[in-house]
Amino acid sequence: MKVRDLNEDRLLKILLTGLPEGRNVVTGPGDDCAVVQAAQGSREFLLLKADCVVEGIHYLPEHDPVRVGWKALCRAVSDVAAMGGEPLHALVTIFSPVDRSVSYWKGFYKGLSKAAKRFGIGIVGGETSRAPCAAVSVTLVGRVEAGRLITRAAGKPGDLLFVTGTLGGSIQGKHLDFVPRVAEGRWLSAHGYAHAMMDLSDGLASDLPRLATASGCGFELDPDLLPRTRGCNANEAMSDGEDYELLIAVPPRLADRLRRGWKETFPRLRLTEIGTLREPGISATALPQGFDHFFSCQQPRERAS
Amino acid sequence: MKVRDLNEDRLLKILLTGLPEGRNVVTGPGDDCAVVQAAQGSREFLLLKADCVVEGIHYLPEHDPVRVGWKALCRAVSDVAAMGGEPLHALVTIFSPVDRSVSYWKGFYKGLSKAAKRFGIGIVGGETSRAPCAAVSVTLVGRVEAGRLITRAAGKPGDLLFVTGTLGGSIQGKHLDFVPRVAEGRWLSAHGYAHAMMDLSDGLASDLPRLATASGCGFELDPDLLPRTRGCNANEAMSDGEDYELLIAVPPRLADRLRRGWKETFPRLRLTEIGTLREPGISATALPQGFDHFFSCQQPRERAS
Numbered sequence: 001m002k003v004r005d006l007n008e009d010r011l012l013k014i015l016l017t018g019l020p021e022g023r024n025v026v027t028g029p030g031d032d033c034a035v036v037q038a039a040q041g042s043r044e045f046l047l048l049k050a051d052c053v054v055e056g057i058h059y060l061p062e063h064d065p066v067r068v069g070w071k072a073l074c075r076a077v078s079d080v081a082a083m084g085g086e087p088l089h090a091l092v093t094i095f096s097p098v099d100r101s102v103s104y105w106k107g108f109y110k111g112l113s114k115a116a117k118r119f120g121i122g123i124v125g126g127e128t129s130r131a132p133c134a135a136v137s138v139t140l141v142g143r144v145e146a147g148r149l150i151t152r153a154a155g156k157p158g159d160l161l162f163v164t165g166t167l168g169g170s171i172q173g174k175h176l177d178f179v180p181r182v183a184e185g186r187w188l189s190a191h192g193y194a195h196a197m198m199d200l201s202d203g204l205a206s207d208l209p210r211l212a213t214a215s216g217c218g219f220e221l222d223p224d225l226l227p228r229t230r231g232c233n234a235n236e237a238m239s240d241g242e243d244y245e246l247l248i249a250v251p252p253r254l255a256d257r258l259r260r261g262w263k264e265t266f267p268r269l270r271l272t273e274i275g276t277l278r279e280p281g282i283s284a285t286a287l288p289q290g291f292d293h294f295f296s297c298q299q300p301r302e303r304a305s
Numbered sequence: 306m307k308v309r310d311l312n313e314d315r316l317l318k319i320l321l322t323g324l325p326e327g328r329n330v331v332t333g334p335g336d337d338c339a340v341v342q343a344a345q346g347s348r349e350f351l352l353l354k355a356d357c358v359v360e361g362i363h364y365l366p367e368h369d370p371v372r373v374g375w376k377a378l379c380r381a382v383s384d385v386a387a388m389g390g391e392p393l394h395a396l397v398t399i400f401s402p403v404d405r406s407v408s409y410w411k412g413f414y415k416g417l418s419k420a421a422k423r424f425g426i427g428i429v430g431g432e433t434s435r436a437p438c439a440a441v442s443v444t445l446v447g448r449v450e451a452g453r454l455i456t457r458a459a460g461k462p463g464d465l466l467f468v469t470g471t472l473g474g475s476i477q478g479k480h481l482d483f484v485p486r487v488a489e490g491r492w493l494s495a496h497g498y499a500h501a502m503m504d505l506s507d508g509l510a511s512d513l514p515r516l517a518t519a520s521g522c523g524f525e526l527d528p529d530l531l532p533r534t535r536g537c538n539a540n541e542a543m544s545d546g547e548d549y550e551l552l553i554a555v556p557p558r559l560a561d562r563l564r565r566g567w568k569e570t571f572p573r574l575r576l577t578e579i580g581t582l583r584e585p586g587i588s589a590t591a592l593p594q595g596f597d598h599f600f601s602c603q604q605p606r607e608r609a610s
Contacts, residue, residue, distance in 0.1 A: 003410070004403035008433050014407060015399075015414045015431060022394055022427010034429035036394055038344035039448075046351075048429060050396035050444050054436045089327055089341055091355035093442050094320075095400075098309035102319060105308070109320045122327010124339035124353060126320060128313050129440075131359045137398050137442035139355050143344075 030214070031152050032079040032198055038143065045149055047085045047142035051076040055134040059176065065104050067176040068136075069111025075201070076140035077119055078180035078244045082199035083151065084189025085144030086182060089124045090116060092138055095131035108136070119182055148189035155196035155215030155249035159277040162248045162258075164269055167204060168232030170242035178244040185246060187265060193258045196249040203241035205287040208275075211247060218282035221275035239288040249277055335519070336456050337384040337503055343448065350454055352390045352447035356381040360439035364481065370409050372481040373441075374416025380506070381445035382424055383485035383549045387504035388456065389494025390449030391487060394429045395421060397443050400436035413441070424487055453494035460501035460520030460554035464582040467553045467563075469574055472509060473537030475547035483549040490551060492570055498563045501554040508546035510592040513580075516552060523587035526580035544593040554582055 003011065016029050024037035026045055033047040053075070055061055059068045073090060080087045092112065094105060116123055121140070164181055181199070188194050196215050200207050204226070212219040223234040232240065250258055255273070262271045278284070308316065321334050329342035331350055338352040358380070360366055364373045378395060385392045397417065399410060421428055426445070469486055486504070493499045501520050505512050509531075517524040528539040537545065555563055560578070567576045580590070 001407045002403065003401045003405050003407060003435065006407065011407065011410075011433055012431055015410055015433075016428070019414070019418055019428045020421045020426070022429055023425065024393070025427050025429055028427070028429050029431050034394065034396065036427075036429065036446075039347035039349045042344035042347055044344045046446070048394060048396055048444075048446065050398050050430050050432055050442070052398045052400065052432060052434050052442065054400065054434050056437065057434060088329070089339065089353060091339065091353055091444060093355050093357050095357065095359065095438075095440055096308045098307065100308050102306045102308060102311065102316065105316075105320055109324070113324055116325045120328065121325070122330050122333070122341075123321070123324045124327055124330055124333050124341060125355050126317055126334050127355055127357060128316055128320075129357050129359050129362060130308065131438055131440055132361065133400075133437040135400055135434075135436055135440070137355070137357065139353075139396060139444040141341075141351070141353065141446070 027151055032082040033142065035149060043146045045144050045146055047080050047083055047144055049076045049079045049140045050137065052135060052137045063176060065107030066111035069108040070115045071176050072136045072138050073112050073115040074178060074180050076138050077115065077182060078199040080140060080142035081180050081182040081185035082197050082246060083144060084148045084185050084197065085142040086186060087119050087121045087140055087142045089141040090121050090138060091125035092123060092136065093127040095129055095133065095135040097132065097134055098130050100134060144189065150189055150194050150197040152196050152198045152211045152214035155211060155217055155277045156251070157217055157277055157279045158252060159195050159249035160252055160255050160273055161219065161275040161277065162250055162271055162273050163200065163227065163245050164271055165243065165245040166227045166229040166270065167243050167245065168237035168240045169229040170240055175242040180244060181246050184266060184269065188248065191261065193250055193254050194248045195251055198247050200243040200245045200247055201241065203239045204247065205238040207247060209287070211249065212277060215249065215277065216280055218278040218280050219275060220278050220282070221285035223285065225272065225274045227270050227272040235288045332456055337387040338447065340454060348451045350449050350451055352385050352388055352449055354381045354384045354445045355442065357440060357442045368481060370412035371416035374413040375420045376481050377441045377443050378417050378420040379483060379485050381443050382420065382487060383504040383506070385445060385447035386485050386487040386490035387502050387551060388449060389453045389490050389502070390447040391491060392424050392426045392445055392447040394446040395426050395443060396430035397428060397441065398432040400434055400438065400440040402437065402439055403435050405439060449494065455494055455499050455502040457501050457503045457516045457519035460516060460522055460582045461556070462522055462582055462584045463557060464500050464554040465557055465560050465578055466524065466580040466582065467555055467576055467578050468505065468532065468550050469576055470548070470550040471532045471534040471575065472505070472548050472550065473542035473545045474534040475545055480547040485549060486551050489571060489574065493553065496566065498555055498559050499553045500556055503552050505548040505550045505552055506546065508544045509552065510543040512552060514592070516554065517582060520554065520582065521585055523583040523585050524580060525583050525587070526590035528590065530577065530579045532575050532577040540593045
């Protein structure tokens with residue numbers, strides 16, 4: 001069996017089975033970030049996220065390296081945001097062909113630095129290695145108060161599903177320029193509005209089933225309600241991927257308060273109800289296939305509309 | 306200017322200059338690990354280390370993947386050990402060509418898992434991406450009590466320099482099977498024997514000047530005192546690299562106590578005095594060139610002896 005015969009979820013399941021359990025681990029692999037105790041007696045958790053971008057897969061050689069640097073860090077920031085936390089420290093490993101110009105990587109670090117400043121992150125470690133291909137690995141350490149942690153796993157049947165922003169068409173540019181929803185995630189975690197949350201990186205069609213499964217729920221989705229990026233149809237909104245928006249499961253009794261508070265606090269960002277978590281086994285919506293970073297190359301696709 | 310025109314230290318210096326300062330950072334890039342506050346009010350520090358191995362550079366395609374997995378994690382463990390800390394959590398990102406067998410990566414994870422168990426580490430996160438080349442990035446989070454942190458930077462003129470084990474010839478096999486000096490580092494940090502410490506990954510010839518520079522010192526080294534691996538000459542002991550032994554700067558008044566305690570506690574591991582830290586500007590030993598991971602491919606070399 002070759003790596004090409006499996007998608008990322010199946011490959012990881014094979015590799016991660018039977019690994020040693022760590023000490024002080026709250027949530028291991030499988031959520032947006034790993035969650036561990038910050039220190040003995042502390043009421044804070046650390047959020048740990050490793051992520052990578054590979055040239056030709058997550059970005060193309062002709063993309064502006066400043067935008068690539070922004071993306072490389074912001075992908076991980078989005079995962080920290082999705083757990084209600086704030087990002088703190090980043091470690092960056094660059095894999096570079098030896099014939100790559102130093103100015104390319106200076107551009108990359110400019111984008112990285114811009115994102116770090118924007119979100120109050122310190123870049124505390126850097127490694128480089130020559131390599132036959134160009135890629136970057138980013139590790140982000142964040143924090144969240146123990147009482148404000150939001151995982152994928154605590155959704156309940158009946159919870160209303162919301163998404164931020166609009167979905168689909170990220171390849172037109174948003175996948176390099178998106179703004180991770182840190183302020184929104186912190187606000188949601190401060191008010192306790194969310195039972196469960198995750199960021200949409202592979203498209204709703206892949207990610208919603210992940211949240212529902214982690215919560216032991218089914219789901220119902222109304223494709224007509226999806227907030228679509230201009231020019232995208234419902235299928236594209238569900239499966240293009242790289243939206244980096246939040247998917248939120250909200251207990252019905254809090255929904256009205258959430259809607260009102262959101263409008264006041266984030267007047268420029270849409271928050272849209274798109275469906276409901278159901279009893280396990282019930283998934284009343286046929287979903288198209290999401291975006292699998294492991295196999296899909298990020299190239300503009302022909303529109304089906 | 307291309308990446309091939311610079312060594313890793315110079316490239317990192319260019320890239321890391323002017324980056325945003327983080328919050329709660331004790332020691333940023335430049336030591337074995339970054340050191341940050343674990344949590345508000347905590348007397349613990351977190352040790353953060355990102356590291357990578359690239360196929361064809363740090364290991365070869367024909368190497369046993371179990372040994373490669375061991376090496377990938379233990380390299381970072383060695384850095385945590387060198388600061389007097391203990392490793393806790395690891396995140397692993399695999400870059401894989403699609404035609405690589407899944408069993409190869411299962412072997413790799415077997416080695417990783419063996420190392421994790423040996424050192425009490427939880428593997429809390431895993432990512433995979435297809436890539437044109439095979440490589441692995443590992444992030445390790447460790448901890449150290451605030452009073453037990455040992456950096457590279459606090460050595461003083463007059464400190465005696467010690468190394469553990471023997472140096473040179475790692476390419477014969479040790480570079481895949483070495484045992485990071487965690488117990489030794491913890492013991493040294495518990496007793497306060499070391500002013501400064503680092504692990505020898507690029508060879509004494511590269512690493513000793515780094516420790517001396519970080520401490521604002523010069524140094525003196527007696528090549529005849531070097532504990533050489535059988536079959537290696539002094540030049541090879543200084544420059545082969547990948548020893549993963551500890552280099553320790555010890556105040557002279559503690560040296561006798563250190564020697565006695567070491568013999569009792571680690572009777573099977575050599576501890577050898579090799580030189581002295583001096584006033585800045587004094588470096589009384591001409592050093593051969595160390596091992597630069599960035600350019601040197603790990604291939605058995607012709608022996609100069």
